[in-house]
Amino acid sequence: MARSSASSSERPSSGSAAATRVYLDYAAFSPVDPRVVAVMRPFFEGGVGNPSAPHSLGLEARASLDGARAKLARLVGATPTGVVFTSGATEANNLAVKGLVSRGPRRHVVTSAVEHISVINACRDLEKARSGPCSRSGTSGASRAREASRSMWTR
Numbered sequence: 001m002a003r004s005s006a007s008s009s010e011r012p013s014s015g016s017a018a019a020t021r022v023y024l025d026y027a028a029f030s031p032v033d034p035r036v037v038a039v040m041r042p043f044f045e046g047g048v049g050n051p052s053a054p055h056s057l058g059l060e061a062r063a064s065l066d067g068a069r070a071k072l073a074r075l076v077g078a079t080p081t082g083v084v085f086t087s088g089a090t091e092a093n094n095l096a097v098k099g100l101v102s103r104g105p106r107r108h109v110v111t112s113a114v115e116h117i118s119v120i121n122a123c124r125d126l127e128k129a130r131s132g133p134c135s136r137s138g139t140s141g142a143s144r145a146r147e148a149s150r151s152m153w154t155r
C-alpha cells in the first residue's frame, strides 16, 4: 500500500540485505502527517455529518470545516471565504485557471509545456471555448512568454 511504499526504511523482501528503498516522489504522493491523521481519525471512523445539512451532526461537521478554513486562511494570509477545499489537485488547477479567466480582470493565460497535464488541459479547454489566443511556451520559450505577457498588458 501507499503507506509502506512511502517508508524510507522499508527493506525489499529479496536482493541485497544492504539495499534500502528510498521514496523520493513526494511531488506525486506524500504520507499524511500523523498529527493530521489524529485530527481526522474521528471523521474517518464515524460520527461525521454532511456539513450542508441542518441536523446536529451536520452542524458539528460545518463547525469543524469552518474552523479548518479559518486556520488555513490565517496560515496563508487569506480570508476564510477565499479558501476552497477541493478533492484533489486536478480539480484545484481547473478551478484556478478557469476561475481566474472567467472572473479576473485580465483574461489572458500564459502557460508552459512543462506544466502538469491538468493545467495544460484546462488551458486547452479555454482555448477551445474562446476565439482569443492562448500562448504556450516550452522550456526554451522565455521570450515567447515575455511577448505573451507584454501583449497581456496591451490588450
Ligand SMILES: Cc1ncc(COP(=O)(O)O)c(C=O)c1O
Residues within 6 Å of the ligand: 027, 028, 029, 087, 088, 089, 090, 091, 093, 116, 118
Ligand atoms: C502539479 C500537479 N497537478 C495535478 C496533479 C494531479 O493530482 P490529483 O490526482 O490530485 O488530481 C498532480 C499530481 O501529482 C500534480 O503534481
